Structures are given as structure tokens and as C-alpha cells.
Amino acid sequence: MLTIACPHCGPRAQAEFVYERTVDSVVPLDAEPAEAVAALFTRANPRGEDDEIWRHTHGCGGWLVMRRHRVTHAISAIRAIGPETLP
Amino acid sequence: MSGVAREGATIGFTFDGTRYLARPGETLAAALLANGVRLVGRSFKYHRPRGILTAGVEEPNALVTVGRGGRTEPNTRATDLFVYEGLEARSQNRWPGLAFDLGAVFGLASKALPAGFYYKTFFGHARTWLKYEAVIRRAAGLGPAPTEADPDHFSQRALFADVAVIGGGRAGLLAAREALRAGKRVVLIEQDAVLGGGLLRDPREIDGQGSAGWIATVEAELRSGGARILTRTTATGHWDDNMLCLAQKLVEPGQVPGHGFAQRMWHLRAGEVVYATGLIERPIPFANNDRPGVMLSRAVRTYIRRFGVVPGRRVVVATTNDDAYETARALRDAGAEVVAVLDTRPAPAGADSGFAVLNDSVPQAAKGGRRGVKGLSAVIAGAEQHFAADLIAVSGGFSPAVHLHSQAGGALDWDEGARAYKAGAARQAARTVGSAGDPPASGAFRPVGNAKASFLDFQNDVTLADIDLAWREGYRSVEHVKRYTTLGMATDQGKTSNLPALEALAHAGGMTVPEAGITTFRPPYTPVTMGAMAGAAQGEHAVPTRRPALYAVHAAKDPIWLNAGYWKRPRAYPRGSETLAQAGLREARSVRQLVGLTDVSTLxxxxxxxxxxxxxxxxxxxxxxxxxxxxxxxxxxxxxxxxxxxxxxxxxxxxxxxxxxxxxxxxxxxxxxxxxxxxxxxxxxxxxxxxxVQEHYAAIAVAGPKSVAVMEQLTGEAPPRHMSASQPTIAGVPVHLLAASFSGERAFEVHFDARHAAAVWQAIDDAVAAAGGCAYGLEAMELLRIEKGHLVIGPDIDGRLSADDLGMGRMLNPAGGYIGHSTLHRPAFAEPGRKQLVGLESVNGDSIPEGAMLVPHLGARAEGHVTGAVRRVLGPGHIALAHLADGRARHGQEIYARSLTRGHTTRVRVVAPHFYDPAGERYRD
Structure with missing residues (x-):
């Protein structure tokens, strides 16, 4: 079980978090049809690092994007997302 | 009382109903050997007689069932079970008895069960499998699982440490002491009941002390320094970021705990992990190498030196390495005769040992049957020679216990000298110490015995011949060979068999062992009981219970409850001797004719x-x-x-x-x-x-022709018209009064601060009762909403239908922009044959089975299914909602609702999914 450093709460057990999706599978609002289909059904799924959206569901409830290596599980970057992170 | 009288043997136990005595601290295996019991079980597939191969958790053979009732624990290793007073152990996979076992005909017919037997059978006609299945299910297998609930309690705890040391032998004790002296929080984990590891087998002087004294000194220092020592605890898995699962036995398998827990599962997060996990000895493949009386060399030594039990009197030692000579010395010191030491290596290996060493010797076949071996033949420098013996001590080399290291992502390095894999670079903060990092050298050899009787995986009955067959049939990947032959897939996970099998595979393919590859090490290291994994999450605690704000109000009415997800919701409020169906119908009729109230707080x-x-x-x-x-x-x-x-x-x-x-x-x-x-x-x-605000707002629905009058009386004002809202007060509580209907009647939802749930319910309940109505539950709600054609998430809206399929296409926002709009253009949404929502009416007045498939005629392929079915609330007849291919174009057709599981088929007419007031007249005041 990974230890994930929540940007709000600090390092917590993976069991507190829920995986949402990879960043490349985000369907933007008002996506063109082809763009939406590509995001949903043709993902990069790299054997290496990928950006993933997770939520600290059983903690603060905040959303975050982490860069995680799909083989080693090493997390190289984590940032919060949401209204409070806007400039 | 049977067995052998021994000094200090005071603990009574039974094996297959016979009572024996054991000494304190003895494993069941040691106690059985001491009492002259050599035949302990029958093998999984061929029912071959099996004895005790090892003295540790890697034991593939000596599996027994212990305990009684719900505490029954099958497949318990006799070598990993410390005898307690009253222990009841039973042998497995034999009928009618262990000594005379009818299933042993499978051994005679072993040609009928080669590698891949199941796969080959499955490729044939289904009838072929059905023919075999009944026989195989009876004959193959290990101990049966208990059918009663486990009466014991299991605990789970979290644990944090700077350094976790796995293995309480010399290397582990040193590592733990060093970390403690460096000021670290230390946890030391040992699967045995006592610390010492290999020192218990091979005592020696350390720091001027004897083994026992040195172990005690270090243990005392660790304990007084605050280190946590967990014995009888196995690190079963090493996960990401140095998280370890530790399975701790607080009592032995099958033992009744005096009080407290039977086992505890620790979730340990460690800064650094030190593997002091030691070595696992490998058997040597030769014909009948699975007979009782063939034992690993170090196990023989353990029984002699740790338990004072000499497992044989006339012994042949067969080895590929120097370590077995220590066993020969232990045997000689214990008074046993070492007939010969057969060394696969050329001279001068063993030359100065003082034993009768025969170099270039490869064991060929063991003689003897279920009562134990009688001798061993070997090919010595090309010539066959036979030795009479009642014990064959074998050592095919040593494999480091790299399981946890590999689970944690660590690399494995092939050690040509030891013919084994050892820990390479760790991915996590972990390191290997002691013999696990430095396996002793072992000679290479080619097995010479009959391959069909030369066992590699004793527990799954996989032989050298099976590996050869898999190779000849074209299996090249070691992962495929494993699955095809089932090698390494038994409860021992191939601890003793994986490397001998890799050697065999490499030979078959003319490869080196590293070229043959290696299968993945997966948790758990040793079997973990389900109870430890579940912990306290059993029975009603298996999932959380959510009680709506009005729970106590409902409970006072003693309803029939329904577990709706985690929620406890009233299904009906029966009166007198009413059944669920009777109560639900009465409540639904009350809503259709007068008025009712129901709790919808869980929305x-x-x-x-x-x-x-x-x-x-x-x-x-x-x-x-x-x-x-x-x-x-x-x-x-x-x-x-x-x-x-x-x-x-x-x-x-x-x-x-x-x-x-x-x-x-x-x-x-x-x-x-x-x-x-x-x-x-x-x-x-x-x-x-x-x-x-799901739980902040309680919500009560009030439905029925009299609901307007009830709400007017409660609020003192004209209630809002259908699909409008107002903010009056009820019982002094400000509420949102929303005029919406799920039942098909004029209805209101009252949403308000859940802290006032009971007071508001009471006021509405009184008013409803005064109007002649009553509370209704989910059963009535189901009758009402299906008749009205209102849908629920799950059965009706099941994630496979579009808005158009559900007949809601015209509701979609023509301006688009909503989530899901971008993909509605996909061609599949417009193709013919899509399932669409329809209604069904029973043609002959029969009930319609829920979940039934819809077929145009009996025997045809299903074209849809029934999602919800009820009887009509007021009139006669049965109706249902369903998904049906091209359903909207099929109104008026008669088809069949056919449920094979319920054994019920009935003729239905396809209609529009609105059976009651389709124009919505009843919503108008």
C-alpha cells in the first residue's frame, strides 16, 4: 500500500484515497465528439510515468494530481486541484 | 495411549483418533516422529503415502486438519504447529483410512492424470468433463473447509517502526540489536515460537556464550530497550512503501483461546526492512523421493538437535553440498548409523569428513512403501548400487527465502555456485542479511531416476515427467509451464519445488536456469486464515450500517427492514399477522385511495x-x-x-x-x-x-389524494401545485415543501433539518392517520412506482441504456453542453436492436418473474429481461417494467418471460411503460 502525500494533510495510507482516472482520460467540457471518444476509449496507458487524478476521499476530500510510475509505483510529484488552487 | 514413552512427554494429543504424548515446545511433526508415526497423509492427486519432509513452514507433505467444529483448520503444516494439550489432528485426502486408501488407485492410474489433464479434458466435449468431474471432486483435494462459522475473534492493528527485522536467527538478532543501539524503533518478527532460527539446529558459541545463552542475552537487551518482538508471527506480504502484513498466531491452529483473540493481523509501516529470512533446502528428484522416510537434511538435524528426536536408525545421506555432512555428524552423535554419504560432486568433496563418502553419486530410486523407505539405489560413477536404510536425508542445495524481497520489487540475482537466486538490488528501503544473502555452494547434477515417479512439487503431485511433457507440448514460458502443470500453485507455493523445476525446465530446453526465467513471488508467504484478514469486519460488522435520522421512529413500529446498500430502511409496517406482501399492498392502497407517508431521507x-x-x-x-x-x-x-x-x-x-x-x-x-x-x-x-446535504436533511414523502388536505392542515397554507416548492413550517420546523411524486399520486416531499426528524414525522404521521392513511415502506413504494412507470437506479437505469432507450430522449437539453452530450453522436446509439424500456402485462393474470429473460418463443435467444415486476395495486393482474430489443416498436406483441432460475415462465404482452394515469391527471388539483 502506497503512502501518498496529500497536499493538504501530509503523508497518508493509500487506503484513504480513491483513484479517479488518468489526466489524459479527462473529457473536457464541450469536447468535440472525436476528442471525447478518444479520451474515453483510447488512452496512452504508458509503461512508465503517468499523471493520475486521485481524491483523498476518506480524509479531507480534496482532489489531487499525482505523477506515478506504473511499474515501480514511485510518486514523483503531487499537486492539489480545485478552486482554491487557482491564482 | 500409543506411541513411545519418553521422559518429559506430558502433553496429550491425538492423531487420527490415536492418543500420543508430546514434550513441551515440540511441533506436531516432531511429536509424531518421536512416537514412530511416519505416514502422515495422502497426496493431492495420486494419493501417494506421504510423511514429513521438512521441519519448517515450507512443508509440502505433512498437512493435517486440526481442531473441531468452526475452529477446524485444514491443510495445517505439522511442521509449523506446536502441540498443545488436547490437540486433535487428522490426516487428509484418504478414504476409508490413511493406511488403506482406496484413492491410491489413482497412483496406479497416474498415466490417466498427466500435466494439463484438466485443460485437455475441457477441450473435449462437455460430457467428457462431466463424466470425470464427480470422480475427481471426490478423490482430489486437500482437507475440506469447515462449514460452521469460526467462533474465534481476530484482531487487526497498525504498527510503525524505523526498522523491521524479519527473521529471529543470528543475523536477525544482530541486525535488531544494532538498530536498537542506534536509537531506532525496532520490530523483530519471527515465525517460530522462539527466537534463534538456525542456532536452534546448529548451536555454536557466540561472543563467548553458548547459543541459548547468547539468544537470551540479546532478547533481553532488545526487550529492555523497547524493541517489539513478535514470535509466531509471519511477514506474509511486503507491499509498497515498506508496508508489511504480519500474521500473528496468538494460539495454535485449532486451539481454543482462553480469552481474547485467536490471531492478529498487523499492518506494519517500516522505515527500513531487514530480511534475515534464511534458506530453504531443496529436495533431490529421484524415483519415489516422496516416500515417508525421505527427509531434507537440515530437517533431520533439526529433529535431532532441537527436539531430541532421531527420525531413523540406518541412514543414507544424499547431498550436493557440504552442509549435509553436518547432518551426518548429528546422526552419528545421536547413535544412528550413517550407511553412506552419496555426494553428487566429484572427489575430493567430503574426503576429510570421516564418513563413507561416495562421489559422483546421484540417487536413483527409493525402495519401500507407505510404512517408509527401506533403501536407496544410486548411480555411482555410472554403476548402480543399493543401500538399505530406513531414512534418506537429502540436500539438493539451498535457496534464499527471497519471497518478500521479490514481492517488494527487488531484483533477483542468479548465484551459479549456489544454483539459486539471491536478493539483488532492492527497490524499497530494504536489505538482506545473513545466510539469505550468502547461500552455500551446491553441485550441479542431472536426475537419473524414473521421471514419472521423481517428484518436484510434492503437494500438487508434479513430477519431472510433467515438466518434460509440458516442454514437449510447446510450453516455453515458465509462467505457462507453472499453470499447465500446476507446479508451485499449492498452499506451499512451491517453496521446495520451484528451483528444482527450473533446473528441469532449463535442461529440457537446453538453457541455463536464468534463461528459463522465474515465476513471480506473490503474497502471502504462508497461508493466512480468512479470519485474520477479516478481523472484526464479520457478520453485521462486515459493512458499515447507516441509520437514517428517523431510524428510531421506524424501529418503534417494528417494521420489516430492508438493507438498502448500507442503509437500514423499512420495507413494510405489518399489522397483526400480515405478511410482507399483504402489508405492502395495504400500504400502497392507502396511498392510491387516501394518503400515506414514507421516509425518503436517504435520497x-x-x-x-x-x-x-x-x-x-x-x-x-x-x-x-x-x-x-x-x-x-x-x-x-x-x-x-x-x-x-x-x-x-x-x-x-x-x-x-x-x-x-x-x-x-x-x-x-x-x-x-x-x-x-x-x-x-x-x-x-x-x-x-x-x-x-444527504444526511443534513431528513425527507418525508406524503402521497395520496388526501395529501393536499393533510399538508394544508399541517402548514396552515395552500400547498404548492405539482412541481412547485414553498417554505412553510411544520411543527415549528422550517421545511422545504416540494410537490413531486414518485407514486403517481399527488404528493409532497418535506425536506428539513434532520435534527428535528422525529417531531416533524410525528406531526405528519398524526395528520395522515387522522385522514385515514398510514406509513408505507419500500415494498409499497415499489408497487406504486412500477405501476406508474417510474424508474429506479440499478434495475431500470442500469448504466447500459441511453436517454432515448429509456424513452426520455425528448427531455434532453436541446442546447447541449451537458456532460455526456459530446458522445451521443456515436453510431451505436442509433443502431436498431437496442434495448428499450417497455411495460409488460401478464396475459393470463399470472405473476411475472423478476429478472426473467424475454424470448419470442421458448428456446429462442433472450431479447431482453424483466427489471421489476409487481401486481397491480387496485385492479387485478400483474405488470412489469423490462428492457427489450426494439421494444418501443413492439407494443402489442405477446412474448414469454422465462426464468429458468425461478422455474417460472409466463406469457406477457408488450405495452407502454405507464400502467397508471399516463396523462398525469391525478397531479392536478
Whole structure:
């Protein structure tokens, strides 16, 4: 079980978090049809690092994007997302 | 009392009903050997007689069932079970008895069960498998699982350490002491009952002390320094970021705990992990190498030196390495005769040992049957020679226990000298110490015995011949060979068999062992009982229980409860001797004819506020929202990004920039996540606040022709018309009064601060009762809503239908922009043959089986299924909602609803999915 450093709460057990999706599978609002289909059904799924959206569901409830290596599980970057992170 | 009288043997136990005595601290295996019991079980597939091969957790042979009733624990290793007073152990996989076992004919017929037997059988006609199945199910297998519930309690705890040392032998004790002296928080984990590891087998002087004294000194220092020592505890898995699962036996398998827990599962997070896991000895493949009396060399030594049990009097030692000579010395010191030491290595190996060493010797076949071996033949420098013996001590080399290291992502390095894999670079903060990092050298050899009787995996009955067959049939990947032959897939996970099998595979393919590859090490290292994994999450605690705010009010009425997800919800409030069906029908009729009230507090509810509230909701909802006037509401649906409907509800405009969104109970947490995702990731700039108020608002629905009068009486004002809202007070509590209907009658939902749930319910209940009505539960709600053609998330809206399939295509916001709009163009949504929502009427008045498939004639392929079926509330007859291919074009057709599982088939007519007041006349005042 990974230890994930929540940007709000600090390092917590993976069991507190829920995986949402990879960043490349985000369907933007008002996506063109082809763009939406590509995001949903043709993902990069790299054997290496990928950006993933997770939520600290059983903690603060905040959303975050982490860069995680799909083989080693090493997390190289984590940032919060949401209204409070806007400039 | 049977067995051998021994000094200090005071603990009574039984094996297959015979009573024996054991000494304190003895394993069952040691006690059985001491009492002259050599035949302990029958093998999985061929029912071959099996004895005790090892003295540790890697034991593949000596599996027994212990305990009784719900404490029964099958497949317990006799070598990993410390005898306690009253222990009841039974041998497995034999009938009628261990010594005379009819299943042993499988051994004679072993040609009929080669590698891949099951796969080959499956490729044949299904009837072929059915023919074999009954026989195989009876004959193959290990101990049967208990059928009664386990009466014991299991604990789970979290643990944190700077350094976790796995293995309490010399290397582990040193590592733990060093870490403690460096000021670290230390946990030392040992699967044995006592510390010492290999020192218990090979005592020696350390720091001027004897082994026992040195172990005690270090243990005392660790304990006084605050280190936590967990004995009888196995590190079963090493996961990411140095998390380890530790399975601790607080009592032995089958033992009745005096008080407290039977086992504890620790979840340990460690800064650094030190593997002091030692070595696992490998057997040597030769014919009948699985007979009772063939034992690993170090196991022989362990029984002699640790337990004072000499497992044989006339012994042949067969080895590939120097370590077995120590066994020969232990045997000689214990008074046994070492007939010969057969060394696969050329001279001068063993030359100075003082034993009768025969170099270039490879064991060929053991003689003897179920009572034990009688001798061993070997090929010595090309010539066959036979030795009489009652014990064959074998050592095919040593494999480091790299399981945890490998689980944690560590690399494995091939050690040509030891012919084994050892720990390479660790991926996590972990290191290997002691013999696990430095396996002793072992000679290479080629097995010479009959391959069909030369066992590699004793527990799954896999022989050298099976590996050869798999190779000849074209299996090249070691992972495929493993699955085809089932090698390494038994409860011992191939601890003793994996490397001998890799040697065999490498030979078959003319490869080196590293070229043959290696299968993946997976947790758990040793079997973990289900109870330890479940911990306290058993029975009613297996899942959380959610009680709505009105739970106590319902409980006072003693309803029939329904577990709706985690929620406890009343299904009906029976009166007198009413059945569920009778109570549900009475309550539903009360709603149709008078008035009823029901608790809908579990609905998902979201307060949406802010200047961008309407804009936000028009993303979430696939219908228009912005057009709503203040004080108005509407039915709405939500789509997934792939265009399929995933929830429905109502949206109400309570103020200029204030909305209340409700959605289904069953989809509540999913919807909360969806809304939060859209708000935080897709619309972070929106000026909107979305708050989930599911449990903050209690909600009561009041439905029926008299509901208007009831609400007027309760609020003192004219209630809102259908799909409008007002904010009166009831019992002094301010409420949102929303005029919406799920039942098909004029109805209201009263949403309010859940802290006042009981008072508001009481007021409404009194008024409803005064009007002749009653409370109704989910059973009545189901009768009412299916008759009206209202859908629920799950059965009706099952994530496979589009809005158009559900007959809601015209509800979609023509301006688009909602989530799911971008993918509605996909051609599949317009193809013929899609399932569509329809109604069904029973043709002959029969009930319609829920879940039944819909077929045009009996024997045809299913074209749809029944999603919900009820009887009509007031009139006669049965009706249902269903998904049916091209259903809308088939109204009027008669087809069959056929349920093979319920054994019920009935003729139904396809109709529109609205059986009651399709024009909505009853919503008008």
C-alpha cells in the first residue's frame, strides 16, 4: 500500500484515497465528439510515468494530481486541484 | 495411549483418533516422529503415502486438519504447529483410512492424470468433463473447509517502526540489536515460537556464550530497550512503501483461546526492512523421493538437535553440498548409523569428513512403501548400487527465502555456485542479511531416476515427467509451464519445488536456469486464515450500517427492514399477522385511495448556491435547468461522459441563485464524487458552492389524494401545485415543501433539518392517520412506482441504456453542453436492436418473474429481461417494467418471460411503460 502525500494533510495510507482516472482520460467540457471518444476509449496507458487524478476521499476530500510510475509505483510529484488552487 | 514413552512427554494429543504424548515446545511433526508415526497423509492427486519432509513452514507433505467444529483448520503444516494439550489432528485426502486408501488407485492410474489433464479434458466435449468431474471432486483435494462459522475473534492493528527485522536467527538478532543501539524503533518478527532460527539446529558459541545463552542475552537487551518482538508471527506480504502484513498466531491452529483473540493481523509501516529470512533446502528428484522416510537434511538435524528426536536408525545421506555432512555428524552423535554419504560432486568433496563418502553419486530410486523407505539405489560413477536404510536425508542445495524481497520489487540475482537466486538490488528501503544473502555452494547434477515417479512439487503431485511433457507440448514460458502443470500453485507455493523445476525446465530446453526465467513471488508467504484478514469486519460488522435520522421512529413500529446498500430502511409496517406482501399492498392502497407517508431521507441531496449555480447544474443535468422559475422544480437525468444515463432526480430553484438537487439513494456517493470531480477539476473557476446535504436533511414523502388536505392542515397554507416548492413550517420546523411524486399520486416531499426528524414525522404521521392513511415502506413504494412507470437506479437505469432507450430522449437539453452530450453522436446509439424500456402485462393474470429473460418463443435467444415486476395495486393482474430489443416498436406483441432460475415462465404482452394515469391527471388539483 502506497503512502501518498496529500497536499493538504501530509503523508497518508493509500487506503484513504480513491483513484479517479488518468489526466489524459479527462473529457473536457464541450469536447468535440472525436476528442471525447478518444479520451474515453483510447488512452496512452504508458509503461512508465503517468499523471493520475486521485481524491483523498476518506480524509479531507480534496482532489489531487499525482505523477506515478506504473511499474515501480514511485510518486514523483503531487499537486492539489480545485478552486482554491487557482491564482 | 500409543506411541513411545519418553521422559518429559506430558502433553496429550491425538492423531487420527490415536492418543500420543508430546514434550513441551515440540511441533506436531516432531511429536509424531518421536512416537514412530511416519505416514502422515495422502497426496493431492495420486494419493501417494506421504510423511514429513521438512521441519519448517515450507512443508509440502505433512498437512493435517486440526481442531473441531468452526475452529477446524485444514491443510495445517505439522511442521509449523506446536502441540498443545488436547490437540486433535487428522490426516487428509484418504478414504476409508490413511493406511488403506482406496484413492491410491489413482497412483496406479497416474498415466490417466498427466500435466494439463484438466485443460485437455475441457477441450473435449462437455460430457467428457462431466463424466470425470464427480470422480475427481471426490478423490482430489486437500482437507475440506469447515462449514460452521469460526467462533474465534481476530484482531487487526497498525504498527510503525524505523526498522523491521524479519527473521529471529543470528543475523536477525544482530541486525535488531544494532538498530536498537542506534536509537531506532525496532520490530523483530519471527515465525517460530522462539527466537534463534538456525542456532536452534546448529548451536555454536557466540561472543563467548553458548547459543541459548547468547539468544537470551540479546532478547533481553532488545526487550529492555523497547524493541517489539513478535514470535509466531509471519511477514506474509511486503507491499509498497515498506508496508508489511504480519500474521500473528496468538494460539495454535485449532486451539481454543482462553480469552481474547485467536490471531492478529498487523499492518506494519517500516522505515527500513531487514530480511534475515534464511534458506530453504531443496529436495533431490529421484524415483519415489516422496516416500515417508525421505527427509531434507537440515530437517533431520533439526529433529535431532532441537527436539531430541532421531527420525531413523540406518541412514543414507544424499547431498550436493557440504552442509549435509553436518547432518551426518548429528546422526552419528545421536547413535544412528550413517550407511553412506552419496555426494553428487566429484572427489575430493567430503574426503576429510570421516564418513563413507561416495562421489559422483546421484540417487536413483527409493525402495519401500507407505510404512517408509527401506533403501536407496544410486548411480555411482555410472554403476548402480543399493543401500538399505530406513531414512534418506537429502540436500539438493539451498535457496534464499527471497519471497518478500521479490514481492517488494527487488531484483533477483542468479548465484551459479549456489544454483539459486539471491536478493539483488532492492527497490524499497530494504536489505538482506545473513545466510539469505550468502547461500552455500551446491553441485550441479542431472536426475537419473524414473521421471514419472521423481517428484518436484510434492503437494500438487508434479513430477519431472510433467515438466518434460509440458516442454514437449510447446510450453516455453515458465509462467505457462507453472499453470499447465500446476507446479508451485499449492498452499506451499512451491517453496521446495520451484528451483528444482527450473533446473528441469532449463535442461529440457537446453538453457541455463536464468534463461528459463522465474515465476513471480506473490503474497502471502504462508497461508493466512480468512479470519485474520477479516478481523472484526464479520457478520453485521462486515459493512458499515447507516441509520437514517428517523431510524428510531421506524424501529418503534417494528417494521420489516430492508438493507438498502448500507442503509437500514423499512420495507413494510405489518399489522397483526400480515405478511410482507399483504402489508405492502395495504400500504400502497392507502396511498392510491387516501394518503400515506414514507421516509425518503436517504435520497442524495445537494445544495447548489452561487451566481454560476444554474450554469453548473446544466453541466451535471442533461435537461434544462436555467429556465426554471423561482419556486419551481423538474425531473432531471444525469448522463455519464459516454452518453449513458447513470442517475435521475429532481432539481428545484429555491431562490435567485439557490438550487436543491436530489438524486437516487443507491447512486448517492457516486453522484457526490461526480459532482465534486466536475466542480474541482472541470469547473474550478465557477462561482458556485455545492454541498452534499444527504444526511443534513431528513425527507418525508406524503402521497395520496388526501395529501393536499393533510399538508394544508399541517402548514396552515395552500400547498404548492405539482412541481412547485414553498417554505412553510411544520411543527415549528422550517421545511422545504416540494410537490413531486414518485407514486403517481399527488404528493409532497418535506425536506428539513434532520435534527428535528422525529417531531416533524410525528406531526405528519398524526395528520395522515387522522385522514385515514398510514406509513408505507419500500415494498409499497415499489408497487406504486412500477405501476406508474417510474424508474429506479440499478434495475431500470442500469448504466447500459441511453436517454432515448429509456424513452426520455425528448427531455434532453436541446442546447447541449451537458456532460455526456459530446458522445451521443456515436453510431451505436442509433443502431436498431437496442434495448428499450417497455411495460409488460401478464396475459393470463399470472405473476411475472423478476429478472426473467424475454424470448419470442421458448428456446429462442433472450431479447431482453424483466427489471421489476409487481401486481397491480387496485385492479387485478400483474405488470412489469423490462428492457427489450426494439421494444418501443413492439407494443402489442405477446412474448414469454422465462426464468429458468425461478422455474417460472409466463406469457406477457408488450405495452407502454405507464400502467397508471399516463396523462398525469391525478397531479392536478
Amino acid at each position: 442524495a441531496k445537494f445544495e447548489v448556491n452561487g451566481p454560476d449555480a444554474a450554469r453548473f447544474l446544466e453541466r451535471i443535468c442533461a435537461t434544462t435547468v436555467a429556465k426554471l422559475a423561482i419556486g419551481r422544480g423538474r425531473y432531471t437525468i444525469m448522463l455519464r461522459e459516454d452518453g449513458l444515463v447513470f442517475d435521475d432526480g429532481t432539481v428545484w430553484r429555491l431562490g435567485e441563485n439557490r438550487y436543491l438537487l436530489t438524486s437516487s439513494t443507491s447512486g448517492a456517493s457516486r453522484m457526490a464524487t461526480h459532482i465534486s470531480y466536475v466542480r474541482n477539476h472541470l469547473m474550478p473557476e465557477a462561482k458556485v458552492s455545492v454541498i452534499c
